[in-house]
Amino acid sequence: MCGIVGVVSHGPVNQLIYDALLLLQHRGQDAAGIATNHGNTFSMYKANGLVRDVFRTRNMRSLPGNAGIGQVRYPTAGSSSEEEAQPFYVNAPFGIILAHNGNLTNWEQLKIEMFKNDRRHVNTDSDSEVLLNVLAHEIQQATTGYSLDPSALFKAVSVLHTRVRGSYAVVAQIAGYGLLAFRDPFGIRPLCIGFNETDKGTEYMLASESVALEGLGFRFLRDVTPGEAIFIDLDGNLYNQQCADNPVLNPCAFEFVYLARPDSIIDGASVYASRLKMGEYLAEKIRREMSAGDIDVVMPIPDSSRPAAMELALKLNLDYREGFIKNRYIGRTFIMPGQALRRKSVRQKLNAISSEFKGKSVLLVDDSIVRGTTSREIVQMARDSGAKRVIFASAAPPVKFPNVYGIDMPTRNELIAHGRTDEEVCREITADALVYQDVEALKRSISDLNPALKDFEASCFDGVYVTGDISRDYLDRVEFARNNPKPVTEDAVRSQLNLNLARVD
Known part of the structure; x- marks a missing residue:
């Protein structure tokens, strides 16, 4: 469970994102991060700790720009190390920075595919970094030359949906282009969008919970539907498309029991x-x-x-x-x-x-x-x-x-x-x-x-896993890894990769 937010505005967004993360602090107290986009450049600051402790005045001043994303985290995959705080960044094919709420159930297999087929290096044990690299690869496959348009992004998300398993609500900033957001085809983790009308035009915010929108003066527009992708360019133009073949809405019941704030509305239910x-x-x-x-x-x-x-x-x-x-x-x-x-x-x-x-x-x-x-x-x-x-x-x-x-x-x-x-x-x-x-x-x-x-x-x-890919063997492997942590050496990585690649072949 994490809290994510993305904003496209006509003024500086660093304070907006900071305030939104405060409103989402209940969703994660392990780490916090903000990344902003100005021109074709990203600025980012992230560290372990609560939002109020992570960011100082000097950090906020180093986050200029009218668009950006943020995240509060508690770890479920990977570790609690500061290196695995989000957002994550890649510089090819475009500068992309991503924050993710959820958990990929096939991230280890995807990491192997990154190594074998996509020729991409994943530096941590975070499933979110794997997800970012899958997205970056599919954007590269969907684009020609140096241009990028919403149709290419939606095509990339469509392919991503076929490769990735598990739960994921995502906000991603593409340098010089805008904000991309999407939700897994089962709609397990929440994501909603709001807007604010200004003299300079419409501003948009996406967040894990409606309370983050309403607490900052944005009007709730709607929930992002399962499998849907939304792209908002830096001029405030919004594009959306259903990118999954058979989306179904299966929101997490535990959000309503415990995780979400009581003043939020998720998928139309208070x-x-x-x-x-x-x-x-x-x-x-x-x-x-x-x-x-x-x-x-x-x-x-x-x-x-x-x-x-x-x-x-x-x-x-x-x-x-x-x-x-x-x-x-x-x-x-x-x-x-x-x-x-x-x-x-x-x-x-x-x-x-x-x-x-x-x-x-x-x-x-x-x-x-x-x-x-x-x-x-x-x-x-x-x-x-x-x-x-x-x-x-x-x-x-x-x-x-x-x-x-x-x-x-x-x-x-x-x-x-x-x-x-x-x-x-x-x-x-x-x-x-x-x-x-x-x-x-x-x-x-x-x-x-x-x-x-x-x-x-x-x-x-x-005991019903809606994604259909969870077996007793899978649960056994997760439990063994959790109960038997060990340092990862280069030889161990090569040995595991060789074993898994043999299974893939």
């Missing part, structure tokens, strides 16, 4: 309203499975579960209380690399108000339970604060399967619900009772708001 619906459906299940009279009070685990908890309490006619206070200067524990760091940060992040727990049977509502580390700590905090009974409810279904499309839950043994029954998970997090949302209820929570949304990418809940 994130906030969908979370209210999750609370409504969860209340129906609790009413079926237990007596509401056994519950004294409903409490959210701040912040993303608050709408669901409020609606649940309302539907069950129970008192709603804020029992945990969040320290807003601690990062989101879900996207912190490393289990030890997550565990350490939970009690720094949350503090219990003991008077709200003492002697009560408490229903705690969280957006989801992934690894279980946070849930176990929170249950213990409730008990330490005097709770008589602790019931835990998840607004999402059990996370049983790895996510390979850009969310940091790639290995089965890290998922507390994998291979366990609900009762076993309940014992693991030491709760007195546990209630999960049903998968179909989760999907209805979103489709109720936009009936056009009929299918979702919900693989972490139901």
Whole structure:
């Protein structure tokens, strides 16, 4: 999961992109980068850290130009090294700079093809750099001479769709030409476009979430459709074309559960309203499975579960209380690399108000339970604060399967619900009772708001991988690589390349 933004304006865009990245900071806290285009020249600055810490006045002054892109990142493929912060740049056939939200499932094979067929060198283990080189190669194949037009770009994206697998929402700046954006044929990761009318003409912004547009005075125009490519030249002319043969919309359900800001609208569905619906459906299940009279009070685990908890309490006619206070200067524990760091940060992040727990049977509502580390700590905090009974409810279904499309839950043994029954998970997090949302209820929570949304990418809940290329062997390889990191030597690279090239042949 990352946040991306691209802008074509009639004035300097460095501040616009910076402010947009602040509004998308929840999508990644590992690194941030901005690249701008002035004439035929790029300027770029990127580093590890939060947006406010990465950019100083001197960095902003070094980013002139009326068009540019930016990204906030947390790593899912590659590593957390500063070299893999985005955007990435290539200088042939045109100067192209790219930022990507998502995860390619065949990036290793593509990297081999880059080496063998396309004669392109990929310098990192980032799938985003692979994606950039595929795009650059296909643009080179689609163009003749030194000219570039939208039809050539759309042809390049069409071929890219046939080569690349996985999830990808992309913004790319082409030096001296304009901004290219496109979304994978399944529409897994979100991307939307907005505009702003000025005395000098129309300005455009593309971003991962509508909140970035609206927070900066841009009017939301629409979502980029699955498989669609949009090109905006430096004069503000917009071109678009469907570039996939059989696009289908399968937005990521976990965006609505946790990742997106509640004030965003994704593919025509309000994130906030969908979370209210999750609370409504969860209340129906609790009413079926237990007596509401056994519950004294409903409490959210701040912040993303608050709408669901409020609606649940309302539907069950129970008192709603804020029992945990969040320290807003601690990062989101879900996207912190490393289990030890997550565990350490939970009690720094949350503090219990003991008077709200003492002697009560408490229903705690969280957006989801992934690894279980946070849930176990929170249950213990409730008990330490005097709770008589602790019931835990998840607004999402059990996370049983790895996510390979850009969310940091790639290995089965890290998922507390994998291979366990609900009762076993309940014992693991030491709760007195546990209630999960049903998968179909989760999907209805979103489709109720936009009936056009009929299918979702919900693989972490139901094990269905919409791209159709994920096998047990693939998951085994991902898990082995994650659990057995080792330094990459030149001999190891050559050996692996020779092995894989033999398989290709």
